[in-house]
Amino acid sequence: MRRRLISQRVLFGLIAAAAILIIGGFVALALGRLLEALGDHPGSRALDYVALACGALFVIDLVCLV
Numbered sequence: 001m002r003r004r005l006i007s008q009r010v011l012f013g014l015i016a017a018a019a020i021l022i023i024g025g026f027v028a029l030a031l032g033r034l035l036e037a038l039g040d041h042p043g044s045r046a047l048d049y050v051a052l053a054c055g056a057l058f059v060i061d062l063v064c065l066v
Contacts (some may be wrong), residue, residue, distance in 0.1 A: 004053050014064055021055075021061060022054075027046070027053075028050040031047050032046075035047065
């Protein structure tokens with residue numbers, strides 16, 4: 001029988017992190033667009049950076065899953 005390269009706990013953690021990051025990124029992006037429409041440009045820019053960070057971490061998480 002072959003040994004597993006990664007434990008189930010780590011795999012579950014990576015899958016959960018991917019789900020949380022993608023949802024959090026879209027929520028931050030949507031809230032940033034709402035703040036921009038309301039005229040809060042600094043808040044919109046801050047949430048754009050949060051969404052960008054979530055996207056970057058999501059890509060790193062997907063690479064770890066592969």
